[in-house]
Amino acid sequence: MPGRDIVDAPPVALSKLVELETVLGRAIRGKPEALRLAVVCLLARGHLLIEDVPGVGKTTLAQSLARAVECKFHRLQFTSDMLPSDVLGVTIYNAHTQQFEFKSGPIFTNFLLADEINRATPKTQSALLEAMNELQVSIDGRSFPLARPFMVIATQNPVEHHGTYPLPESQLDRFLLRMRIGYPDAAAEREILRNGDYHPYDESDWPVISAGELLYLQDRVMRVTVDEALVDYMLAIVEKTRAHESLSLGVSPRGAQALFRATQALALIEGRGYAIPDDIKRLVIPVFAHRVAINSRVALARRSSELGERILQDILTLVDVPL
Numbered sequence: 001m002p003g004r005d006i007v008d009a010p011p012v013a014l015s016k017l018v019e020l021e022t023v024l025g026r027a028i029r030g031k032p033e034a035l036r037l038a039v040v041c042l043l044a045r046g047h048l049l050i051e052d053v054p055g056v057g058k059t060t061l062a063q064s065l066a067r068a069v070e071c072k073f074h075r076l077q078f079t080s081d082m083l084p085s086d087v088l089g090v091t092i093y094n095a096h097t098q099q100f101e102f103k104s105g106p107i108f109t110n111f112l113l114a115d116e117i118n119r120a121t122p123k124t125q126s127a128l129l130e131a132m133n134e135l136q137v138s139i140d141g142r143s144f145p146l147a148r149p150f151m152v153i154a155t156q157n158p159v160e161h162h163g164t165y166p167l168p169e170s171q172l173d174r175f176l177l178r179m180r181i182g183y184p185d186a187a188a189e190r191e192i193l194r195n196g197d198y199h200p201y202d203e204s205d206w207p208v209i210s211a212g213e214l215l216y217l218q219d220r221v222m223r224v225t226v227d228e229a230l231v232d233y234m235l236a237i238v239e240k241t242r243a244h245e246s247l248s249l250g251v252s253p254r255g256a257q258a259l260f261r262a263t264q265a266l267a268l269i270e271g272r273g274y275a276i277p278d279d280i281k282r283l284v285i286p287v288f289a290h291r292v293a294i295n296s297r298v299a300l301a302r303r304s305s306e307l308g309e310r311i312l313q314d315i316l317t318l319v320d321v322p323l
Contacts, residue, residue, distance in 0.1 A: 012220075023064075024068060027063075028060060044264070047174060050153070052182065053157065056181045057181050067207060070207040070209070071109075078120035087106065088127050088139055102139065108147070119163060148215065226263060230276075237280075251288050285312050289308045292311070292312070294311075
């Protein structure tokens with residue numbers, strides 16, 4: 001059945017965030033920016049999409065982030081024959097009690113790893129929409145709340161690979177940010193080879209943070225100050241995406257809100273109670289790139305995601321940075 005909210009939220013020292021990134025670094029070597037973005041998404045109460053080629057650590061990062069918090073965790077391997085009921089659950093008839101009973105699915109957890117989400121059909125992908133936006137699911141005319149904290153961490157290979165279904169815009173818009181891990185440098189890859197079958201979350205200092213402590217930090221993010229000049233800066237960037245001639249779809253209000261929350265989270269992680277323009281510039285691409293759509297007439301040989309990132313970089317140069 002649906003989980004209960006975790007209500008105890010004791011004060012937490014910000015040093016916990018340093019410890020969190022440190023232990024995640026044992027699982028993903030040489031990728032501090034990727035780890036920082038993952039923690040930003042966690043603190044901003046968002047959902048994370050990790051897109052990259054096979055074998056670079058997408059699933060490892062998702063598992064490590066979930067295991068670093070003392071919460072319930074479920075992993076779903078998405079396939080083309082998966083049904084929505086495999087995600088949400090199903091109502092069945094109990095012959096003994098002569099009543100219908102709801103058997104909850106794996107979505108009733110705190111962390112859901114949707115591994116290779118783009119291998120499932122759009123019908124199955126859409127089973128996540130309500131949960132990601134409203135923290136509830138509706139089945140057979142009944143609504144079931146989800147527990148807090150709740151986070152979907154999805155992985156996917158680029159859509160150019162065989163057997164994948166591109167995520168629709170409505171699904172992409174529900175991910176607070178999309179990130180790539182990339183190949184490790186030579187030193188990090190040497191460490192990976194030397195460590196062999198090392199599993200960092202088998203060590204005694206995992207998990208790093210309790211669910212109550214995470215809820216406290218998420219609430220604290222909301223108290224980070226964002227000056228009105230910075231809000232104007234964000235909105236100017238958003239407006240440029242909606243008016244750009246190369247984009248058929250600009251950033252939605254949900255996307256603007258995602259940038260605002262992510263900016264607050266990044267400021268807190270970096271030990272500040274206020275946001276600065278560099279926070280926004282650092283987050284525009286991971287928060288916005290998957291939300292914009294390229295006009296078909298300009299999406300020629302380049303991948304649309306790469307072209308979208310270049311357009312966003314150009315937009316950043318056109319908007320005046322507040323002093």
